[in-house]
Amino acid sequence: MKNPTIIDIPVKMEKFYGKGKMLHPTTQIIEEAIRTIPTGMVATIETLCRRLAKDFETDVTCPMRTGNAIKKIVEKYVGEMVDEDLPFWRVVKNDKKVINSKAHEYCAARLEDEGFKLSYTKSGDIRIDLDPEKVYHF
Template sequence: MFKSKTSWRDKLEKPQAPKLVTVPPKMAARFGTGKMLIPTPMLVDEVMRSVGKGKLITAGQIRQKLARDCGADVTCPLTTGIFMRIAAEAAEEDRANGRKRITPYWRVVKDDGSLNPKFPGGEAQQARHLRDEGIQTLRCGKKVLVKGFEKTSRVGSE
């Protein structure tokens, strides 16, 4: 497997500013017109860190919160997904370096309640972390889902 010379922590903390751009024409059919936020890895990490134990947040909720906080109509789903992965990998790097408080990336699920196979350790590791917090998962076909996802306590659903 390819190993980058740049650590995940360095990728997460790379100095950059969020950008507001016009929604690209190719994305307008899905997201409408207006302003699209291109977030930074640290902004995405900050939202992920805000999710308390036993709670969940969806990728869509992260994008909505970022757009709202930055005065945009939507947040770029592609960069948000990439930055969620960077935050998750940096968290595991931190754990390996002895840090106790890491970004709880396992509390982020896809919009349909399924687990993210691209997070460190894949769906199996995410499911273990969730079980440790009292959240049950189940396999449904090829996906692993949060059991009772619609009833699960989610950030912003109280």
């Protein structure tokens, strides 16, 4: 497995995160974390990033790299239908919207199959009606 990259928080991001270390996780590391999300629960990118930062003893995990990696994971797994045990559809954006990818309808359908209520925003995004108790905190 490829090791993640740990960098100094870029100067342009210090206004959001302060000074310190930032994790750029690999897709394999993200996949391992996603595997722990139980049925009936959903994780946000933010909760996932917090878990990874804690695991790798950094101040923050890059949310943009994490979100982009999740998109790649979704498209890979749906396109190849490789590992049905990886519940990638259980990761949503911090605003409770399904992650925009080529397979966002697939992810929404899987969430509905697990009993979550969904709605469409005016812009066409899919939002999950999420009880705070259903947010998985790693």
